[in-house]
Amino acid sequence: MTEARKFKNKYGYFTDDGREYVITEPKTPKPWANIISNGDYSLMISQTGGGYSWRGNAGQNRITRSMQDIIKDPWGKYVYIRDVETKEFWSAAWKPVMADYEYYEVRHGIGYSIFNQKINGIKSKMKVFVVPDAPVEIIEITLANESERKRILDVTTFFEWGLGFAPDEHREFHKIFIDSKYEDDINGLLVDKYLWGFPDEKGRNNNISWEYTAFHAVSERPKSYDGDKESFIGIYGHESCPRAMKEDKLAQRVGRFVDASGSLQVELELKKGESKTVVFTIGAAMKSYEDPKELANKYTNVEAAQKAFEDVHKFWSQFIDTEEIKTPDEAMNIMTNVWLKYQSISCRLWGKSAYYQTSAGYGYRDQLQDSQIFLISKPEYTKKQILMHAEQQFNEGDVLHWWFTIRGGGPRTKCSDDLLWLPFILEAYLKETKDFTILDERVSFLDGGRATVYEHCKRAIERAFHRFSPRGIPLMGDHDWNDGLSAIGNDWKGESFWVGEFLYEILKEFISIARERGDYQFADKCKIVYESLKENLNKYGWDGEWYLQATTDHGLKVGSKENEEGKIFLNPQIWAVISGIADKDRAKKAMEAVTKYLLKDYGTLLLYPAYTKVRNDIGYITRYAPGLRENGGVYTHAATWSVWAYTLIGESELAYEAYKRICPPNRSDNPDGYMCEPYVTPGNTDGPLSPYYGRGGWTWYTGSSQWLHRVATHWILGVRPTYEGLLIDPSIPKEWDGFTYRRQFRGATYLINVNNSAHVNRGIKEIYVDGKLIENNVLPDFKDGKEHRVKVLMG
Structure with missing residues (x-):
């Protein structure tokens, strides 16, 4: 039976179930990668076999070495x-040798990548994945002899050890602290490093060892091994043609006096038609509680590898399969059901790094937003993230902009929106779970003392209240959500109208939370600010046809019709609608301006027109080339919010257009123009002023993945949680006959079937739950662990 090939182009396609992207041509326009993580140990692997591994985070604890080269993709575990x-x-x-092949394919899947090829009569299958509950990656290789004679083959690995901080540009220094040895009882190498970049308990730099022992093992007795890059590659050699491939055996140089690499070589004899499997492992054991030999011996065999791979599927199923949509839009189905969840969890929340960025920690607002992806499948993971971020707050209510995940620490900046994401995400968690006990969880402050989560959120809001201009508009500080507005308000005079809208949205929900807790004084204070914000934002922020983005420290308007460049920004328009500060007339006008100036071929631009002249009073956004990233490009994170806003003003068709244009599989028809992977969201797409209009960039490590999932389910399909129960309010294209949606909600499973035979965008005629007509469009909150069938008739 021929495999269905969805969104096929000359480089690859999605499988019929959407759970794999199959690359059939390794020379893709840019590296097309997979980010694989179990929440602790992670790796990146590209379609050519490039990539690297890390534990904890890729900046402070890199296991294998790499240096960023976004063109050549020259580093890997080969x-x-x-x-x-x-x-x-x-x-x-395909790399590093880049030999001619009879066929070649890479299957990037959920938690694994598989490389299939045939060369010189030998069919090979290399399966790469991370064990779900151990700091171990497995490279399982199966060779099949499809030639007409017996074959004797050897299989040899090669990669460079990093072991600690990355990148290690001063390699001559770092390499002298690495010590490797070959151990017969694991068929492999153990590697230590006598230096980690942290200071010791007395603050002395370069005075502690790396706290892990790395290992590289194989399931067969090696015929040789090597731990030295120089002897393996050769001083004048290259990874594509290393000296080791010209020698019968590897040099077997290990110890403290080499440039540390890892190579194991095994020999296999294959009769005609015979196949054999060999398993390699790489891992890093924490010395204080893990034994590297135990880990190596446990997983470095064929049976254990196969069991671990079965566990990978089970592991990811709990995050992927608790929700499924079926709509007439295959791109929406594939991304919502599979890849957006996987991208958000494996890369953004767990791996925290990708091909285009190496991160050493969490962004305060970033991973808080990303954690919403757990709300349907594992809301306790969202709760854990909320508590973790609350701990990065000071008593005054402000927070770290980001922090290292190993040993902590980060910048205490004057960013004006960071602190407000805590109450915003808390409100999303409460609506999904109705778990108000989280409000009483006690969490520490960075500068001492503890308080409830409620108090942490309250202090964030109160801190924001102290950052208002004389006109009653929130101040910009170092920047708001848009980091590139980095020079507008450093003197605490410039205003951010977007922060005002964001705060208004938060207060709308938090007032009732405060009243429920009996904190009437704070609730009344919030109500006063809430009402004044609406008045002041409309009085000073409305520019005639749309809302301003900001004013500078010198009082100049940003995002105004008076500006030649950057005269309209996206965020203040869509959040005026989302928050409700705009009345019906202004909401309509603001979104008409979005449609006229910002909604383009590949999504909604962040601003128009792009800056072509540097503005020292605005920030580094003006230093980007025009049309790139925040400077007049599609910044996918914000573009998803435009979908939300269009649904709120009743423009279902425009909402769907704004969604389709940023949904990655829809870019499959021009892969050389788009360049990026069609199975994950990019951080940005070049805008009209770029000579590469429509080119994607910065894939995988972007918060747009969670938001694209959320706007599809909550605002297009219109199934979203309220305190009373699941609200059903679709905003879909008229041409759709309907859709189905299976999702968990507070312990029960809802099987929702929406019939749109009337072919309307919006409106519900009847809803039946388990065969009984209900009076409104909010489904009962069963909490009974059972399945419930919901029939929705639109009209």
Whole structure:
């Protein structure tokens, strides 16, 4: 039976169930990668076999070495296959040898990547994945002899050890602290490093060892090994043609006096038609509580590897399969059901790094927003994230802009929106779970003392109340959500109208939370600010046809019709609608301006027109080339919010257009123009002033993945939580006949079938729950652990 190939182009396609993206041509326009993580140990692997591994985070605890090169993709954990008799060799992935192949494919899946190819009569399958509950990656290689003669092959690995801070540009220094040795009882290498970049307990730098022991093992007895890059590659050699492939055996140089790499070589004899499997592992054991030999011996065998791979599927199912949509839009189905969840969890929340960015920690607002992806499947993970972020707050209510995940620490900045994401995400959690006990959880402050989560949120809001201009508009500070507005308000005089709208949205919900807790004085204070914000934002922020973005420290307008460049910004328009500060007439006008100036071929631009002249009073956004990223490009994170806003003003068709244009599979028709992976969201897409209009950039490590999932489910399909129960309010294209949606909610499972035979955008005629007509469009909150069938008739 022929495999269905969805969104096929010359580089690849989605499988019928959407759970794999199959790359059939390794020379993709940019590296097309997979980010695989179990929440602790992570790796990145590209379609050529490039990539690296890390534990905890990729900036402070890199396991294998790499240096960013976004063009060549020149670093990886490589596997060479060699015919011992003819001396011909190639690699199990296309790189580094780049040999001619009979066929080649890479299957990027959920928690794994598989490389299939056939070269010189040998069919190879290399499966790469991370064990779900251990700091171990497995490289399982199966070779099948499809030639007409017996074959003797050797299989050889090669990669460089990093072990600690990355990148290690001063390699001559770092390499002298690495010590490797070969151990017969694991068929492999153990590696330590006598230096980690942290200071010791007395603050002395370069005075502690790396706290882990790395290992590299193989399931067969090696015929040779090596731990030295120089002897493996050769001083004048190259990874594509290393000296080791010209020698019968590896040099077996290990110890403290080499440039540390890892290589194991095993020999296999294959009769005609025979196949054999060999398993390699790489891992890093924490010395205080893990034994590297135990880990190596447990997982470095074929049976254990196969069991671990089965566990990968079970592991990811709990996050992926608790929700499923079926709509007429295959791109929406694939992304919502599979890839947006995987991208948000494996990369943004757990791996925290990708091809285009190495991160050493969490962004305060970033991973808080990302954690909403857990709300349907595992809301306790969202709760954990909320508590973690609350701990990064000071008694005064402000927070760290970001912090390192190993040993902590980060910048206490004057960013004006960071602190407000705590109450915003808390409100989303409460609506999904109705778990008000979280408000009484006690969490520490960074500068001492503890308080409830409610108090942490209250202090964030009160801190924001102290940052208002004389006109009653929130101050910009170092920047708001848009980091590139980095020079507008450093003197605490410039205003951010967007922060005002964001705060208004938060207060709308938090007033009732405060009243429920009996905190009437604070609730009344919030109500006063809430009402004054609406008045002042409309009085000073309305520019005639749309809302201003900001004013500078010198009182100049930003995002105004008076500006030649950057005269309209996206965020203040859509959040005026989302928050409700705009009345019906202004909401309509603001979104008409969005449609006229910002909604383009590949999504909604962040501003128009792009800045072509540097503005020292605005920030580094003006220093980007025009049309790139925040400077007049599509910044996907904000573009998702435009979908939300369009639904709120009743423009369902425009909402769907804004969604379709940023949904990655829809870019499959021009992969050379788009360049990015069609299975994950990009951080940005070049705008009209770029000569590469429509080119994607910064994939994987972007908060747009969670938001694209959320606007599809909550605002287009219109199934969203309220305190009373699940609200059903679709805002769909008229041409749709309907859709189905299975999702968990407070312990019960809802099987929702929406019939749109009337072919309307909005409106509900009847809803039946388990065969009984209900009076409104809010489904009962069963909390009974059972399945409930919901029939919705639109009209």
